[in-house]
Every structure is written in structure tokens, then in C-alpha cells.
Amino acid sequence: MSPTPSRKPSSRKHVAIVLVALGASLLALGASSQAGSGSRFRVTSKMEMAGFSMPGQTHEVCGPKNGNAQSLVPKQDNCRVDNYRASGNKVTFDMVCTGKDAMTGSGELEMLGADGYRGKMRATVEGQQMLMSFEGKRIGDCNYATESPKAKADAMIGKSCNEMLAQPGAALVGAGSMFVGPEAMCAAKKPAFCAKVTPLASDLQFLRSQKQFDDLAAKNGANTQGQTAWDAFAGCGLPRATVISKACAKADAGGDYDFIGDMCPTLIAGSCSKADPNRAPDFLITHCAARAEGIARQHCTTRSFTGHVEGPYGAFCNRYAARRLNQRNEGQPSQQPPAKKPSLRDRLRGVIGG
Template sequence: MSPFPLRTVAAVALCCAAIPAVAAPDSGDRYRVTTKMQMAGMSMPGKPVEVCTARANPVSEQAIPKDKDCEVQGFRIEGSKASYHVVCKGKNAMTGDGEMETLPDGYRGSMKAQVEGQQITMSYEGKRIGSCDYASESPEAIGKAMTAQACEAQLTSIPSYSMYVGPKAACPAWKDKFCANVSRSMAQAGDPAHFAETDRSFGGIAWQAVEACGGGSRATFLAKACARAEGTSDLDFVGDMCPDLAPKHCADADPNRNGRFLAQHCAERARTLAAQQCEGRGYTAMQSSPYRAFCGSYATERLRARGEAGAKGSGGSR
């Protein structure tokens, strides 16, 4: 059985919470509501719940909460009592007959409902325990306050962008603030180091947030970062993030600064340099050579390539 129909039935116990009221101090009544439910031979007593309701007659048609697919039929008041029939259609289909009664210090009622072929019987009683400010203490007001708190708390969290942007955003009113934070955070994303750190820390989420806020795309920022990396000869970044640009830098790459770049992306020049500057040199000679960083990168790359080739060969022979 879907839990939603059970919640629909149980919501009757909080009947007065649905009644609108004029926002004013001491505008509501605080009730302690206790429910009991029976179904399929089981009894399920509910935990007492305190609820702030609008100051109005608990026995009214407005007091019957219902889903958009539900309709209240045959509502009738006789003295301090009321009765009604409710019909809900769609995936949460149910029918029920209920009654409620005003008491000197509260209200009580019951409902018998048919849900997915089973009968559910619920009884409830609300006892007035004091006054309250309906404008700030109603279930709706409390829910709004909790939502606002959550929305404020995540404003600087880029991975939380779906809370603020998009058709299912829970915090659309905070979108401008969130996007302003994203814009400030990503202001330096065109810098190669910042771009690489963003990719490492957030992956695609950061770029989804930027795009959702109308601040561009990953491709836009990458193009800026690649251009800046070329201008500062940060060829390791070019090789890692902009491989299409790598070939044109093989001829002018400095082995002392760009050894890894040469070893990984410029095979022909790397082999020539290795033959000239690395092969046949002893440990002491290599330590004093200006090409030692390049030779180390070249050796590491050759080991990596051999390891990958061996792994492929082993996989193919199985």
C-alpha cells in the first residue's frame, strides 16, 4: 500500500491547520492532537502532536484537508457535529466517511476509509492547550522558515546549484544570490591553475552550476585557460587539458621546464633528446645534467607505456 493515502487519512487529525487566518499576534489556538489508526487487525496509536491552528470553528468544510484530486461531498453540520464523504481519484485513490465534533476545550472526530481494498479506521482528538501566533507558528509558516534556513545555509555551496536553479528548484527566490556567489567563485576560472582545481574538486557539477546561472560553459572557460597556458608556457596544462594544441609546441618546448610534456606528447623529439642526453649516462653524471628532469619524465613515461602494453597483452591472451 502506498504511504500517501495513509498520510491523507491521518491529516484529518490536523484539520484546523488548513484554515486561513488574518496574521496577528495571538491569532491561533494551540492544540495537542492524538490519533489512533486501525487497519488489517492492527492498532497503531499515534504520538501526540502539537499544532498551531487558525482561530476558527474546527467543525467546517475548510477544516478537511484534501489532495488536489480529492473532493468533499455531502458535508453537513448538525449542532456541534459535522459529517462528510470524501472521494480521491488518481494514483492515491480512496473514499472515506468522516465525522467531527466540537468540544468545550477542543474537537474530536473519526474517519472510515477504503484504500486499495482495505478499510482504515482513524479516530483523533485535539485538546486546546493555549494560544499561538498563527502567522509564525502554523505548520505552513514553520515549513517556510525551515526552507528559508536551508536555502540560506547552502548559498555558497556550488554542488547545491539544483536547489536554486531549474524547474525543480526548492529555493528559486535565492537564485540571484546563489548565482552571484558562483560568479565570484568562478571569476578566476580562466586561469589554468584555478580551472584545474575546479575540475579536480567539483568535476562537472561546477560547470553545470555556471551554465545554469548563465555564466558560460566549461568549454568557454577552458578556451581562456588554454590560451593563458600557452602564453605562459604552461605546457603541462596544455598537454593535459588542450591536447589538440600540443603538437605545435613540441619544437619550442624547453626540456628543463616541460620534460613531462615532451615525454607524453612529443614522441619524436623526446626520443632524440633521450638518445643525446639520457642514454648511457651514469647516476653521478645524470645528477649534474640540466636534462635530468626530462630524463626522469621520459623514463617514467616509457615505464607507464610498457605497463599499459603488458596489461593489454595479458587481457588479450585470456
Template structure:
């Protein structure tokens, strides 16, 4: 049974106290409440807590706290006793029958409930031990204070948007402050490097926050693409701005934008590779101004081949035997050998 539902049952008991004490503004009665519970054939250890309740409130159906999907039925008051039935539907469905009795200086009561196929029996007894400031010490007031602390602590985190925006927001009064922080973050995110970093680290969460505060990923990306294109950051253009790619392929500098050409301008990349990379020896390649481009081209082709090989179904029969356990481990290729192998792959089919 969900813990919050058990707490709600106890809150029902505490809310229904009615004592003949003189009413004072913004004050209440402090009770020491002992509760015992049995569930699934087990007796839980008794718990004792102190609670501040409103002073001398008449018992009524409206005085019973409940979730939005719960209804109080058959509420009756007979002398010093009250009884009721509570029915909750939805994800945390529950039904329960409760009663309580007001005593001189305290109260006692019981609740029998059924939730998730389990029977729960609870008994409680409260004794008044003094007064309290209901405005600040009641469970509701303490809950509001804790909520405010959490809302304040998370207001700087754009990934906490569900707490501040939307119909189920727990901190709607903090929305303006939260959205001011989001706007500052989004203004920085129009920088291409920051956009890529945020998109990689936070994904959908950060853009949901932007949309909740009146922005959008598309609008921010459009600004980042404009800055990337004007600043010559063609890797970003290729990765995030497909509409801008065609007009950048013809003029992209192979020495600066090799990765962009290889990944996004296949036809020009193949032409350049045939002209500048294929058939060159190791020494010639090292002195070529197209060395970086040729290396990128070879690496991308190698990655494509590896991906294709991994996609092929594993061999079943006739597979190469695993090397013997006593075989010597292969020696690591030297840097010169690796560069030569890379050069050989450039012109491979």
C-alpha cells in the same frame, strides 16, 4: 508508504477543523492531536502532537492540503461532518477515503488509504488547548522558517545549485545571492590550477552551477587555457586545451615540460629520447640536462606496457606456478638498481 504522504493525511484532518471561536487577526487554535494507525496488519504506537491551525475557517474542498499530483473527489459536508476521497497518482500513488466530525472544543476523524499495495487505517482526535499565532506557529509557517534556514545555510555551496536554480528549485528567492557566490568562485577558477582542482574534486556539479547562473564550463576553460599558455603551464594545456597543443610541441623545453612532451608530443618525444636518453650509462644520465625528460619518457613507456599487459586475457593453462609458501620474500631493489633498471628500459623495444 512514504512518510511525507502519512504526514499529508494527518494535515488533511487538521485542516478541516471548524470551531465557533471568535476570529482574531493572525491567530489560531492550538490542538493536542492523538493519532493511531494500523498498517500491514500491525498496530503502530499512538502519537500525540500539538498543532497550530487557522481559526474558525469554513470546511471546503480547497482547505484540504495535497500534493500537486493529488485530487480531492466527492467532497461533502453534512452538518458537523465532512467526507471526501483523495486520489494521488505518479511515483507515490495513493487513494484514500476520509471523514471527520467537529466536536465542541475539538474534532475526530478517520482515514482509510491504500498505497504501494498496503492498507492503512488511521484514527485521530484533537482537543483544543488554547490559542496560538497562526502566522508564525502553523505547520506551514514553521515549514517556511525551516526552508529559509536551509536555504541560507547552503547558499555558499556551489554543489547545491538544484536548490536555487531551475524549475524545481526550493529556494528561488535566494538565486541572486547564490549566483553571486558562484560568480566569485568561477572568477577564481579561471586560474589553471584552481580549474583543475575544481574539475577533479567536483566534476559536473560545479559546472552545472555555473550554467544555472548564466556561465559555462567552456567559457571558463577558455580563459584558463589562455592563462596556462601565457604562463607556460603546458601540463594544463596538454590535459585540457587540445587545440593549443600542436603549436606548443615544437618549442616546449624538455627540461621544464618533459611530461607534456611525453604525453602529448609523441613524435618529438621519440626523437629527443633517441638523441638524449638511449645508450647512456647511469653516471652519464645523472649529469645530463635531459635527465628529467628521460625519466618521464621511461616512466610513461613503462606505464603503457603495464596497461597493455593488464589488458591481455589471463593465462589459463601452462601458467607459471605460484611460488612455494616457504619461499623467501624477494628483497626490495636498491635505489641504484631501480635507477639502472629505469635507464635500461629507455632504450628497450
């Protein structure tokens, strides 16, 4: 089957890589928990698919010693083997994989004595059909416990997870999908991830920055699912509602009225009478119009509220004046002269193309 015309080459390459990853796991079965020696094979694989091909690749892989044909059937997470059939030194099977690398396929394997094997895999991924052929030849011994494809993959994943965990919590929080969830690559490191991320749930400045990020993303129509702190907190047992409730209580106790104005709407009315004009001028001006106007008339010395003010209420008065000035400027009509009406000659020229 040919790929659809709209399919991009990069997508086809990704599909091919999925199948190659399966091929690389050919010897990952058998005694996967067995320590001790194994057999080292040099494996050559080739890929064919409509509109795209990969050159032959050769790599070495460590498999269980004395592995049989069944031990060579590839296995991956979220994949199952159906219709396994064995006849002499040959086996055939079907495979179904779900999740982000979903695919269906079938394979055949043939043992070539104790020192080799060969086979083929046919797969359908994202509506595309591919064929991978491979052949393995034994070249020596290896330590299966540390050199098997699964052991090497686990070591690489562990290294990547540890490198991510070395980042500060604020930088790590966007990688929540790597540590929490049923398909998380670093699920074993979830406790360490949560230990670094959950303290941010009580950091009011950090939470305000997340709110601003959410607002900007919503304004631009961006999808932030799985990429925000709220997802990371939820994965660590702290739903968004719980985080905000505790943060609002902390802001109320500490007099952080700017935080209340941004994230605690139920506390705004009660906070208008408590907020200090000089510590929270923006909160009062934005959310408490009646009180802000009363303070301005009583303590700001210029009737227009636009002059620089000194004294105990100077910070509030100057912020109030700046806000009034901005509102006044925003309300003024454009100072640009109106567009000149085209003359009759110009209009006729446009009609006849002159």
C-alpha cells in the same frame, strides 16, 4: 492490499512518513498569509498499513482561528484536491500528489464544534494502501503568523538552507538540487547559492578535479546525475560547454598545458610546439610524442633515458625516463613460475573424490 514481498521495511516506513507529513499539515490552510492569533490544537494520529504500523503520535499544531472543515483539508506542494464535497459539519475529498512523494488518496473530516475535529485519510503510495486516523482538540490560542505548520516548516527549511550556504563553494556544489530546479527546497536562496558556486567555473584546478571525478564514476559505472559541479553550473546559467570553452581559453592564455591535455582536445596540437618541457613534461610526454622524443634525444644524456639527469632539461628528462621505465616494466611478462601440471594421480583423485 498487501505489500509486494520484495518491498523493504525501510521503504514502507518512508511511505508512512509521507502520509504523516500530510497529516501534520492539516491546519496549514485557511488564512495562511493572515497574521495574528490562531487556535492551538493537540492532534493525535494513528497509522495502519499491511505489514507495518506506527504507534500513535501526538503533537500540537497552530491553525487559523475560527477555521472551518474546508480549512482542515491538507495541502502540500505538488498536491491537488479533487471532488471536494461538504454536507453539514462533514467534508470528503480526494487527493492526488505528484513528484518524488507521488500518491493518491481520499479523506473525510468532521468538525466537533469549535473545539475539535476528527477524520481519516486513505492513501495509496508506491502500490501500498494505508489508513491514517486523527483527532484534534483545541487547547488554547497561538500566533498563527509564526506558529502555523507552514510557518514552522518554512523556518526550518530556511535554517537548513542557510546552514548549507555557510559551507565553502567546493563543498556546497554537490547540493545543487536543493537550490535549483522546479522542486528545489531552497529555491528562494538560489542567488546566494549561485554567487558561491559560479566562481568555481573559472578555477582550473577545481574543474580538473571534477573531470577526474567524472572519469572515475564512469569507470565504476556510477550515476552522478544531479551531484556534480556541471549540474550546479547549468542551474546557475552556465552550461558545461560554456564553462569548458572559457576555461580552455584561460588555460591557453596562462600556459596551463596539463589542463589543456585533460579538457581541451582541440588545443592540444597547437600547444605541442608551445609547451615548455620543464613546466609541462607530462603534457609533452603524453600528448606530443614526436616532440618529446626529439627533446629526449637531444638533451637527455643517457642513451637509455633511464639515468638521473641534471641541467636545464633535468625535470623533463627525469620525467621522460620514469615514463619509459614504467612502460618497460608494464610490458614485461609475469616473473611467476608457470603453474605445475597436476599429476595423473592427482587428476584421478579429483575424479573419484579421494
